[in-house]
Amino acid sequence: SEEKCRRLAENAADLIYVYRLLPERKFEYVSPSATEITGYTPLEHYSNPDLGLQLVHSDDRGMLADMLAGRRDLDRPLVLRWVRKDGRTIWTEQRNIPIRDRDGRIVAMQGIARDITERVLAEERLRAGERFLQTVIDTEPECVKMLDADGTLLMMNRAGLAMIQADALDQVRGKVTVPLIAPEHRRAFAELLARVFRGESGTLVFEMFGLKGRRLWMDTHMVPLRDDQGRITAALGITRDITERKRIEDRLRASEAGLREAQRLAHVGS
Numbered sequence: 590s591e592e593k594c595r596r597l598a599e600n601a602a603d604l605i606y607v608y609r610l611l612p613e614r615k616f617e618y619v620s621p622s623a624t625e626i627t628g629y630t631p632l633e634h635y636s637n638p639d640l641g642l643q644l645v646h647s648d649d650r651g652m653l654a655d656m657l658a659g660r661r662d663l664d665r666p667l668v669l670r671w672v673r674k675d676g677r678t679i680w681t682e683q684r685n686i687p688i689r690d691r692d693g694r695i696v697a698m699q700g701i702a703r704d705i706t707e708r709v710l711a712e713e714r715l716r717a718g719e720r721f722l723q724t725v726i727d728t729e730p731e732c733v734k735m736l737d738a739d740g741t742l743l744m745m746n747r748a749g750l751a752m753i754q755a756d757a758l759d760q761v762r763g764k765v766t767v768p769l770i771a772p773e774h775r776r777a778f779a780e781l782l783a784r785v786f787r788g789e790s791g792t793l794v795f796e797m798f799g800l801k802g803r804r805l806w807m808d809t810h811m812v813p814l815r816d817d818q819g820r821i822t823a824a825l826g827i828t829r830d831i832t833e834r835k836r837i838e839d840r841l842r843a844s845e846a847g848l849r850e851a852q853r854l855a856h857v858g859s
Contacts, residue, residue: 604702611696614638628674646670680709732828740767754799771796785824806835
């Protein structure tokens, strides 16, 4: 059984180690993968009891000290930066199991460390992409929003918040937007939302009210937003404030109606 465990450790891609704390500090076991991950051979670890600490980036050593002092939950993985022998910094995830004596003191640590540099860099690229996308959305002059199937607001950009007279996203996020829509247009809005969650897209012109009472006419176009499995997770809407355009159209219609009435009266008079 011991030989089987040793073969597994010897061939593992992750770094497996046993570090003795008492009565003297030393590495009792370091797997061969140490050379690939850290640049230091197992023999170099055995000959230098402080190498484990020296590997840790100076800004992260406090977390390691907290773990050894029992100020950190040992059940949680520890994410640390290591500086390899060649000077390159990598990200690692460690899981440690304490070995205690009869008095409950931690006398050694069994651990496994994994190089997660690629994962960390991928997450950083993802966050950078999300920040870029959020910046683009926030600088978009039209309202960009995401809605749940019942009309609950999931996201809205700054332009949209300004349109509906909201001071911050938290003021409206998670709330149903239908009450803001004029009663005579709520059914059409609900039907548009239902079509989007069936996989269609559509456009609607409707009247609504801002949070501070401002009356608005909006022209919105919605499309389904899908996840990686193709499931519709939200309705993505681009909405323009066409209030001023509606006012001009109403004045134009009133003017044309007035002109037609004047022509009718003139015809009657003749």
